[in-house]
Amino acid sequence: MRGPEVDDGDRRADVLVVGAGPAGSSAAWHLARAGLDVAVLEKARFPREKVCGDGLTPRGVTALADMGVDTVGWVRHKGLRVTGGGQVTEVDWPTLQRWPSYSLVRSRRDLDAGLAAHAAAAGARVLCEVTVTGPLLDDAGRVAGVHAEEGSDRTPATWRAPLVVSAEGLSGRLGKALGLVRREDRPLGVAVRRYVSSPRTDDEYLDISFDLSPAGPSADSMPGYGWAFGMGDGTSNVGFGLLDTRRGTGAEPRTVLREWLATLPPEWQFGEEHAVTPLRGAGLPMALHRGPAYTRGLLLAGDAAGTVNPVNGEGISYALETGRMAAETAAEALAAPEGPRREAVLRRYPARLREEYGRHHRLATGLLALMARPDLVRFATAHGLKRPALVAAALRLMGNLSDGRDGDRFDRAVAVLTRLAPAV
Numbered sequence: 001m002r003g004p005e006v007d008d009g010d011r012r013a014d015v016l017v018v019g020a021g022p023a024g025s026s027a028a029w030h031l032a033r034a035g036l037d038v039a040v041l042e043k044a045r046f047p048r049e050k051v052c053g054d055g056l057t058p059r060g061v062t063a064l065a066d067m068g069v070d071t072v073g074w075v076r077h078k079g080l081r082v083t084g085g086g087q088v089t090e091v092d093w094p095t096l097q098r099w100p101s102y103s104l105v106r107s108r109r110d111l112d113a114g115l116a117a118h119a120a121a122a123g124a125r126v127l128c129e130v131t132v133t134g135p136l137l138d139d140a141g142r143v144a145g146v147h148a149e150e151g152s153d154r155t156p157a158t159w160r161a162p163l164v165v166s167a168e169g170l171s172g173r174l175g176k177a178l179g180l181v182r183r184e185d186r187p188l189g190v191a192v193r194r195y196v197s198s199p200r201t202d203d204e205y206l207d208i209s210f211d212l213s214p215a216g217p218s219a220d221s222m223p224g225y226g227w228a229f230g231m232g233d234g235t236s237n238v239g240f241g242l243l244d245t246r247r248g249t250g251a252e253p254r255t256v257l258r259e260w261l262a263t264l265p266p267e268w269q270f271g272e273e274h275a276v277t278p279l280r281g282a283g284l285p286m287a288l289h290r291g292p293a294y295t296r297g298l299l300l301a302g303d304a305a306g307t308v309n310p311v312n313g314e315g316i317s318y319a320l321e322t323g324r325m326a327a328e329t330a331a332e333a334l335a336a337p338e339g340p341r342r343e344a345v346l347r348r349y350p351a352r353l354r355e356e357y358g359r360h361h362r363l364a365t366g367l368l369a370l371m372a373r374p375d376l377v378r379f380a381t382a383h384g385l386k387r388p389a390l391v392a393a394a395l396r397l398m399g400n401l402s403d404g405r406d407g408d409r410f411d412r413a414v415a416v417l418t419r420l421a422p423a424v
Contacts, residue, residue, distance in 0.1 A: 013039040013125070015330050016146060016161040018132045018174060021050065022316050023302025024167030025115035025126075026323025027330075029067055032123035034331040041130040041148060041159065046116060050108035051193060051282035054237050055206060055229055056316055057399055058099035063320035065100075069118055075232035076102045077206050082391060084210035084381025091391045098403050103206065105229050105237070111316075135174050135298065136160065143297035146174070162297065162338075163330050163346075167323065169303040170283045175290055178298060182289050187246060187310050187368060189224075189284030192253045193239030195231070196274040199267070203230040210381050212240070212260040223371030224253075226260045228270060238270050241284065241313045244368050254279055286310040287361040292350040294329075299349055301326040307357065311364035311371075311398045318357070325352060359418045360400050367398065 015031050017024045020042035031038040055077075056064070064071055078101075079092035093101045106114075120126045129151055136145035136158055145160035166174045172182075182188070200207075207228040224242040231237055240257035257279070261270045289306030293299065301307075302319035309318065326349065333345040370376055384390050393410055396402060402411045 011039075011157060011159045013037045013159070013161045014334060015039075015163045015165060015327075016041065016159055017124075017165045017167055018146060019043075019167035019169060019302075019304075020046075020116040020119075020126055020128075021112055021167060021169060021302065021319065022115055023304070023319035023323040023326075024165070025112070025119045026063070026067065026320045027165045027167060027301055027327045028119035028124035028126070028323075029115075029122050030324050030327035031330060032119060034327065036331060036334065037125075038123075039125040039127065039159065039161070040116070040119065041132055041146070042116070042126065042128050043131040045128040046113040047109045048112070049280070050112060051191060051280045052108045052316070053191070053193065053227055053229060053239055053241070053313070054105050054107050054111075054231065055227075055314075056104040056106065056111075057314055058093055058096075058101070058103060058401055059314075059317035059399070060320060061100050061102065061104055062098075063317055063324070064104075066324070067118065067320070069115070071104060071106075074104045074106055075230070076104055076204075077229075078102055078204050079206070080395060081203075081205040081207050082210075082381075082385060083208070084385055085378050085383070086211065087382055087385035089385045089388055089391055090205055091388055091395055094392060094396050094401055096401060096403050096407065099401050105206075105231055107231065107237075130157075132168070132173065135164070135177050141296060143174075143178070163299065163333065164297060165299045165301055165323075165326050165330065166304045167301045167319075170285050172290055172300070172304045174298055175300055175304060178295055180290050180292070180295065180300070182285070182306070183291070186287040186289035186306065187244040187365060188289065189241060189243040189286060189308070189310075189313055190245055190253055190281060191239055191241040191284055191313060192257050192279060192281040193237055194275050194279045195235045195277045196238055196270050197234055197276055198228075198230075198236040198269040198274060200228065200236055200269075201230045201234050202232055203228075203236075206230075209260065210377055211263070212256055213263065223368055223377075224256075226257065228268075235276060236270065243284070243286075243310065243313055244372065253281060284308045284313050284315065287365055288353060288357065293353050294346050294349040297346075299326045299329060299346070305353065307353070309364060309398075309400060310361055311367045314399070321356075322353065325349070325356070363418065364398070
């Protein structure tokens with residue numbers, strides 16, 4: 001990975017990818033493997049922090065495996081430990097044909113740097129300290145590249161390419177410049193987290209809690225949950241995710257997190273006195289909240305397209321997947337003659353995202369509405385957590401983990417329900 005020292009003649013590519021997070025690096029890797037000249041423009045320098053729970057569900061594990069990422073030595077977890085309504089149950093990840101039966105944790109500081117290096121090893125040009133400021137438009141109003149500022153002195157520069165992938169995250173500066181604004185009728189979550197030095201660092205389960213106050217689920221904090229993920233390095237990632245800010249009652253997420261952590265046993269060392277990083281927050285763009293995901297030479301991937309799962313806040317898996325889909329679409333489009341045939345390929349990309357995620361997002365937003373009722377959550381957790389089989393089924397539904405029509409009776413039932421649900 002290089003700094004911004006490039007000649008004007010090098011500021012051209014077949015595809016420009018803006019942002020080197022999981023979506024951008026996934027797109028870049030797949031594009032490079034397809035034989036295309038791809039340049040990734042990243043505003044920061046690695047390693048750098050990103051607010052995240054750091055968990056990679058079985059979906060994310062599969063996406064990494066498909067990219068050939070070496071995960072030997074990464075911390076594995078066998079399932080979730082769920083607390084709610086005064087009950088606690090441990091449930092393993094499901095054993096399925098399509099997905100592995102374990103999850104991984106990797107700090108975003110290490111994950112993003114590793115994925116960017118992986119894309120570079122495949123042939124992508126990854127350039128750091130390049131801040132994209134807006135799209136470069138041709139006479140027809142089509143994206144023909146980007147305007148940028150390079151290096152610590154923010155030298156103006158222009159990059160050119162027939163296609164641009166926006167993997168900018170929630171900010172989505174390029175999409176906004178083309179009139180792609182966030183849909184207010186879709187949920188937007190927020191997460192806060194910090195790392196603490198804790199003896200629970202090697203826990204084989206990921207902790208999820210709906211009991212966020214001594215009285216259980218709080219009307220001020222729902223719909224949401226607290227988490228504690230052992231990182232295996234002497235620390236744990238502890239945080240709180242408010243999954244739909246539209247349904248909040250004004251509680252400040254940092255306050256909710258602190259109050260929840262105060263209810264936990266002091267020997268777990270989750271309190272502020274054991275913090276090793278500041279408390280940081282970030283938005284969770286959900287349910288394809290910005291669209292269409294393609295317009296005038298610009299494709300959106302990951303958080304820029306709002307692909308976070310609305311019911312559990314999972315984003316890395318979908319960033320990796322949509323990065324791949326954006327790359328596949330771009331490669332197919334560039335293989336077609338410029339003009340209507342190429343444009344027809346590109347215009348199928350939003351429909352592909354809706355087909356892949358839209359119906360699950362519709363079901364998920366329905367579940368999210370139910371989670372906004374503390375009384376219902378309290379009842380469901382108090383009684384449901386006594387039945388591990390029911391918890392395992394809920395985990396599969398919420399995590400979008402299924403073998404579809406080739407799976408068991410539960411998978412087939414979910415497949416029917418998903419087909420009946422209208423896409424978002």
